[in-house]
Amino acid sequence: MEDFWIPRNLDATPLLFIWEADIAFVYVSWVVIGGILEMLTVGLIFSVIVGRAYARLKEEGGPGLILKFLYWYTPSEFWLSKNLPSNVREYCG
Template identity: 55%
Template sequence: MNQDDFMIPRNLDAPPLMFMWEADSAAIYILFVFLGALMQMFLFGIFCAVVVGRAYARLKEEGGKGLLMKIIYWYTPSTWLTQRHPSHIREFYGE
């Protein structure tokens, strides 16, 4: 093993990268471009990749970690995820 075989992140909270982009954002772009190419609609795939990728980046900036679970918890019926109070009552309890 060589010491140069390892990459040390700049800080502990550094996200995993794919080349110079964050891995999750890059995966969204690649997926939509690939699906567009498979359906022989390459330009539509690029358009969808840009729209969905930017929406995901904005959502990620605003909400932080666990935002999707928070949205599911607050805006779905309580019997889907948990056996607690319905969402309109949870608001009063602060749960």
């Protein structure tokens, strides 16, 4: 029988090695930025600080916290439909 990981629920986030993909992306992106700026040690330290803060924030607020934040604090052109206003329920014509 093959050994493979079966998620316990349907909402399980994708994994990158042992980390969730979005948290791993935060770590890797800051390490890359530190490498580009030729400050790899600073990038590593900053990635640990920001990555742990992001993981803690994600645990406290649930899986949709970042999307909720983006919905409420970014311009509505990014999230709302440009075709129909949300307050109109019926169209005659």
